[in-house]
Amino acid sequence: MKEETTSDSTDLSNNVPASTSIPSGDNNDNNNKHSGGFYLRWSRIRKTVDVQDNGGGGLMRSSIAGRRASSAPLSRTFSSAALSTATTTKETKDILCEASGYAAPGEVLVCMGPSGSGKTSLLNCLSGRTSYQEGTISINGERLTGHKMKKVLSKTAYVKQADIFFEHLTVQDQLTYTALLRLPSTMKRDQKHDEVARIISLLRLGKVAENPISMCSGGEKKRVNIGTELLTDPMVLLLDEPTSGLDSTSAVSLIRLLSSLARDQGKTVLTTIHQPSSQLFRSFDRLLMISEGHVVYFGTPVASLDYLRNQNLACPEGYNAADHWMDLLVMDHETMKEREGDDENQNNNNNEQGQEQGDDNGSTHSSHGHGRRQIPRLQLQLAWDNEAVAEEMDAALIDGGDDKSVNTDASDANNNNNNKKGHAYDDVKKYNTSWATQFSVLIHRSLKGSRSSIFTTLNMIKSVAIGLVVGLIWWRMPYTERTVSDRSSYFFFTMAFWVFDSMFGALMAFPTEKVVILKERASASYHLSAYFLAKTCSDAPVRLVLPFLYMCCSFWMAGVDERFGVFLASTGCTLLSVLAGESLGLLVGASISEMDKAMTVLTVSSLGLMLLGGFFVENIPSFVKWAKYFSPFKYAFDGSLQLVFDRDVPCDGSGKLENLCNGSDTGYAKASDVISQTLGVQGSIAFNVGMLFVIVLVPRYVAYLALRAQKGGDRS
Numbered sequence: 001m002k003e004e005t006t007s008d009s010t011d012l013s014n015n016v017p018a019s020t021s022i023p024s025g026d027n028n029d030n031n032n033k034h035s036g037g038f039y040l041r042w043s044r045i046r047k048t049v050d051v052q053d054n055g056g057g058g059l060m061r062s063s064i065a066g067r068r069a070s071s072a073p074l075s076r077t078f079s080s081a082a083l084s085t086a087t088t089t090k091e092t093k094d095i096l097c098e099a100s101g102y103a104a105p106g107e108v109l110v111c112m113g114p115s116g117s118g119k120t121s122l123l124n125c126l127s128g129r130t131s132y133q134e135g136t137i138s139i140n141g142e143r144l145t146g147h148k149m150k151k152v153l154s155k156t157a158y159v160k161q162a163d164i165f166f167e168h169l170t171v172q173d174q175l176t177y178t179a180l181l182r183l184p185s186t187m188k189r190d191q192k193h194d195e196v197a198r199i200i201s202l203l204r205l206g207k208v209a210e211n212p213i214s215m216c217s218g219g220e221k222k223r224v225n226i227g228t229e230l231l232t233d234p235m236v237l238l239l240d241e242p243t244s245g246l247d248s249t250s251a252v253s254l255i256r257l258l259s260s261l262a263r264d265q266g267k268t269v270l271t272t273i274h275q276p277s278s279q280l281f282r283s284f285d286r287l288l289m290i291s292e293g294h295v296v297y298f299g300t301p302v303a304s305l306d307y308l309r310n311q312n313l314a315c316p317e318g319y320n321a322a323d324h325w326m327d328l329l330v331m332d333h334e335t336m337k338e339r340e341g342d343d344e345n346q347n348n349n350n351n352e353q354g355q356e357q358g359d360d361n362g363s364t365h366s367s368h369g370h371g372r373r374q375i376p377r378l379q380l381q382l383a384w385d386n387e388a389v390a391e392e393m394d395a396a397l398i399d400g401g402d403d404k405s406v407n408t409d410a411s412d413a414n415n416n417n418n419n420k421k422g423h424a425y426d427d428v429k430k431y432n433t434s435w436a437t438q439f440s441v442l443i444h445r446s447l448k449g450s451r452s453s454i455f456t457t458l459n460m461i462k463s464v465a466i467g468l469v470v471g472l473i474w475w476r477m478p479y480t481e482r483t484v485s486d487r488s489s490y491f492f493f494t495m496a497f498w499v500f501d502s503m504f505g506a507l508m509a510f511p512t513e514k515v516v517i518l519k520e521r522a523s524a525s526y527h528l529s530a531y532f533l534a535k536t537c538s539d540a541p542v543r544l545v546l547p548f549l550y551m552c553c554s555f556w557m558a559g560v561d562e563r564f565g566v567f568l569a570s571t572g573c574t575l576l577s578v579l580a581g582e583s584l585g586l587l588v589g590a591s592i593s594e595m596d597k598a599m600t601v602l603t604v605s606s607l608g609l610m611l612l613g614g615f616f617v618e619n620i621p622s623f624v625k626w627a628k629y630f631s632p633f634k635y636a637f638d639g640s641l642q643l644v645f646d647r648d649v650p651c652d653g654s655g656k657l658e659n660l661c662n663g664s665d666t667g668y669a670k671a672s673d674v675i676s677q678t679l680g681v682q683g684s685i686a687f688n689v690g691m692l693f694v695i696v697l698v699p700r701y702v703a704y705l706a707l708r709a710q711k712g713g714d715r716s
């Protein structure tokens, strides 16, 4: 093993030319064709992440410089401090190592590499979805820094590997809402609908347009995903594995579609792809090969075969060139030994056959024609002269590369263009539509979701049934001394049931939508505030219908009060308590991302708040008593009881209000005494209702802030 490593480095230093420039035939001849397009360049992009190592020692520990010297495989670097710690250490893992390249308007650049080589990470960096430690990304020669990157987002479409949607929406709905949100407000509504129709026909989605996305096949979902991004007429289209899960015919037609978008509309297309056919491989305009975060080739696919031949790694005749590239990049010592063994056997067989047949074809091709003791991916990583590409990219920067005289044709064209007209994205606003438009579209979309998840037939039956059961159990209570505690328990049950129901129902509201929101927000579709308000405004009325049905049944059956005004007011109190419970659920759901933790927190806190409401324990210790002022149960209960017990209570000899009835000359217990002494109600109706409003609004606002603080991770 040691010998092999030494010989690797020796062989490499002997075999690889000191400088490997972009292969011939790879000039920028296409650049002037689409000078109005976006020329995306990146140079020396370095991205690292900190990861935990539990002292397993399974990680490779050396630096790039060290590896360049020793040819040891590496994708991680260690700080010396980390090395000295035996147990859990933090290490820095290199995900992209000085990656450089460009994607030109009118061209399809295909990025290939083994799984985990850094393709998605590169797209994430280029789309502004993730940070990187070093390097420059520019559009038409201008560096993209934070602010500009955000602006460019609205001109960049990023089709992610995962198809993320609200699956209850139909294909048509999904595209229409996207069009209404992301197409500029200068376009009329009809034009936006026409655009949706165009995309549906372009992507052959007509047959499934009215189907919910959840019913679509993988390929159809992928096309909806692409259609969603194409709608905005982006200048730069980034696609992560758009052909995964598609059959070969669909994959070919998708790549053809991308090519035609690039050629006919001057779009800049950068896509990653797995295992294209030989024919497809050759049809790509440009190829970027990545291995363990290192660019190992950038140029045309055809020139890549010459390059491999120069590296003594020629693709065997008749072998799929893309497969050959991938084989080279995944091969390790073990697979090499196996292959060498196979080759030797095959050579021996062929030699024997050749001798028998007098045929001189015995020199069977060694499966990949490479030096037997080199690991090809290391050879290729070391051989590629990334610096040459990086310098070329830097030279194209308007505000200063190392040598401005080395500008490419395109950058010259773009410089002139930019000087005259300013940048194509200078006048681009982050959001294409106004806050009000976003709010109205989102509320419409959100209502569809709320109706399908909350306002279901089953939920309605449940509410009416519980109302009927409660009505029967508390059946026709007379308004006398005997039923004071029954009336109070009716309200206790009602508040407890509905507040818990709304709390736990709302807990899931944001977590289930979070992934879609992060995706849509990453493409600057709308303000978070527009989403948040639309979501809460659409969920609330739908959620209130159910307790209203319950109140309609139970209140009259139980004979809580015969006055319609009291019914309306106590129903209002119940509904306010439902909204308060919803707010607390939203707050916990928005602040704690792990569902099991959120559920635990909500269960403990809601039970605590209910007990603190004073229903079960009369003598709450003073050091926790203050917490009852956070209890929506308390305010709803206290408010409702004051509405009902606004008249003196007739004594009926049952002795339930003994202390109040015994001393009474009128035969009535005074309402104020019943409320304060027997029921322990505090504060006026206005105070209790006011406090309910506070609990409705404050936790909601904090939930919004919590949601705002959440950023999509690298992988979201």
Ligand SMILES: Nc1ncnc2c1ncn2[C@@H]1O[C@H](COP(=O)(O)OP(=O)(O)OP(=O)(O)O)[C@@H](O)[C@H]1O
Residues within 6 Å of the ligand: 049, 051, 095, 113, 114, 115, 116, 117, 118, 119, 120, 121, 122, 714, 715
């Ligand atoms: N935030 C992160 N934390 C830790 N590791 C990460 C992070 N992001 C990426 N990686 C690692 O970086 C490497 C490159 O990941 P990336 O998703 O870019 O690969 P890929 O080439 O797109 O793979 P695939 O083809 O399987 O999608 C992987 O080993 C991945 O585990």
